[in-house]
């Protein structure tokens with residue numbers, strides 16, 4: 001079974017967490033499978049709050065209403081993928097560059113269900129370069145600060161986020177204390193969001209495997 005089939009399996013299993021109302025929807029290839037599956041039960045939900053322009057377009061194609069987060073209260077459920085997860089369900093996200101809106105929607109949701117193929121589960125976060133969204137004028141300054149923290153930042157040249165900002169992908173980090181590093185990077189002037197989800201980890205991780213889905217909780 002290839003990675004995409006495992007992602008689809010995890011995405012379809014997440015449908016079991018949908019209880020109606022308005023749900024938060026993340027971004028990426030795994031979430032695309034979730035949106036396609038959600039379309040089959042769209043009459044059961046009021047709509048979705050989306051974390052990116054790409055997911056908004058896909059939700060609308062399926063006739064799922066997309067709502068403004070400011071107009072709805074707390075969301076009961078957020079479903080999103082990840083680039084890496086440890087066994088505490090702390091995540092690296094932002095491979096698709098949607099980390100800021102993803103972090104906002106995750107924060108505004110009661111339950112965060114993360115969906116991924118089994119390769120995303122790691123012992124120590126950091127093999128996947130850590131995305132950091134930065135205000136354009138701060139790019140070089142933030143990069144120098146990230147070097148001080150032991151990383152090797154690489155500018156995702158040519159990529160602009162939905163918020164009009166830039167991404168630095170930080171390589172060579174071994175993230176043994178994700179909560180502390182999230183806080184440290186958040187403190188750097190010019191950083192909009194770091195793609196570490198340690199203060200708001202996932203509540204449930206559904207992994208697609210060749211032998212069926214595996215579900216981890218916190």
Ligand SMILES: O=C(CO)[C@H](O)[C@H](O)COP(=O)(O)O
Nearest residue numbers: 028029030081094095096098
């Ligand atoms: O954080 C993300 C986008 O910003 C995605 O959830 C992450 O990159 C995983 O993507 P995929 O489901 O395509 O493997």
